[in-house]
Amino acid sequence: DTGVSQNPRHKITKRGQNVTFRCDPISEHNRLYWYRQTLGQGPEFLTYFQNEAQLEKSRLLSDRFSAERPKGSFSTLEIQRTEQGDSAMYLCASSGGQGFGTNEKLFFGSGTQLSVL
Amino acid sequence: GESVGLHLPTLSVQEGDNSIINCAYSNSASDYFIWYKQESGKGPQFIIDIRSNMDKRQGQRVTVLLNKTVKHLSLQIAATQPGDSAVYFCAEPSGYSTLTFGKGTMLLVSP
Numbered sequence: 001d002t003g004v005s006q007n008p009r010h011k012i013t014k015r016g017q018n019v020t021f022r023c024d025p026i027s028e029h030n031r032l033y034w035y036r037q038t039l040g041q042g043p044e045f046l047t048y049f050q051n052e053a054q055l056e057k058s059r060l061l062s063d064r065f066s067a068e069r070p071k072g073s074f075s076t077l078e079i080q081r082t083e084q085g086d087s088a089m090y091l092c093a094s095s096g097g098q099g100f101g102t103n104e105k106l107f108f109g110s111g112t113q114l115s116v117l
Numbered sequence: 118g119e120s121v122g123l124h125l126p127t128l129s130v131q132e133g134d135n136s137i138i139n140c141a142y143s144n145s146a147s148d149y150f151i152w153y154k155q156e157s158g159k160g161p162q163f164i165i166d167i168r169s170n171m172d173k174r175q176g177q178r179v180t181v182l183l184n185k186t187v188k189h190l191s192l193q194i195a196a197t198q199p200g201d202s203a204v205y206f207c208a209e210p211s212g213y214s215t216l217t218f219g220k221g222t223m224l225l226v227s228p
Binding site: 002004033040041042043044045048056091093104106108109110111 | 214
């Protein structure tokens with residue numbers, strides 16, 4: 001257990017529905033990341049927060065996706081009008097570093113597996 | 118031996134053997150590399166990292182080798198155990214704040 005908690009572990013939804021996932025990072029970590037992983041692939045970066053500020057978003061993050069970290073602690077990732085192509089594992093990670101110039105280490109949660117029917 | 122599976126390259130070894138997992142990177146300016154292990158149903162777990170000013174770094178039963186000339190990274194696992202069965206990813210920073218992961222190699226350890 002890395003200390004990063006994600007809920008739910010699994011989510012099955014119908015196409016067109018909205019879904020929301022939650023991530024609780026390691027408490028003292030100021031950076032929080034969302035990644036997406038499809039079967040047989042490595043995780044792909046979606047977005048990251050430093051404290052409550054969302055500082056970077058991947059072009060993979062379409063306008064149907066929104067992420068928040070309102071108090072600089074937990075984060076939510078919402079997908080609106082889900083599509084079958086959204087089916088994937090959504091991973092959250094946190095770190096207490098200052099960026100990859102200082103040997104940043106990410107601690108990942110176990111992910112939320114989304115299946116869109 | 119090593120084979121290319123439908124989705125992932127797969128390395129099958131016997132318990133007790135040494136395993137070598139390889140990774141090629143493309144950005145010659147990359148100066149930091151990380152290996153992650155991902156077990157089924159779990160998120161990636163940090164194993165070991167190396168900066169580009171080093172050629173080799175050792176951890177507990179694991180060694181990472183970096184060959185900057187050919188842009189190649191390898192992870193060596195000594196005395197492989199069934200608990201080492203997982204998918205292994207190399208990763209490198211892309212920009213200041215993100216990690217780019219490679220495709221991954223599945224390691225299967227037979228008792």
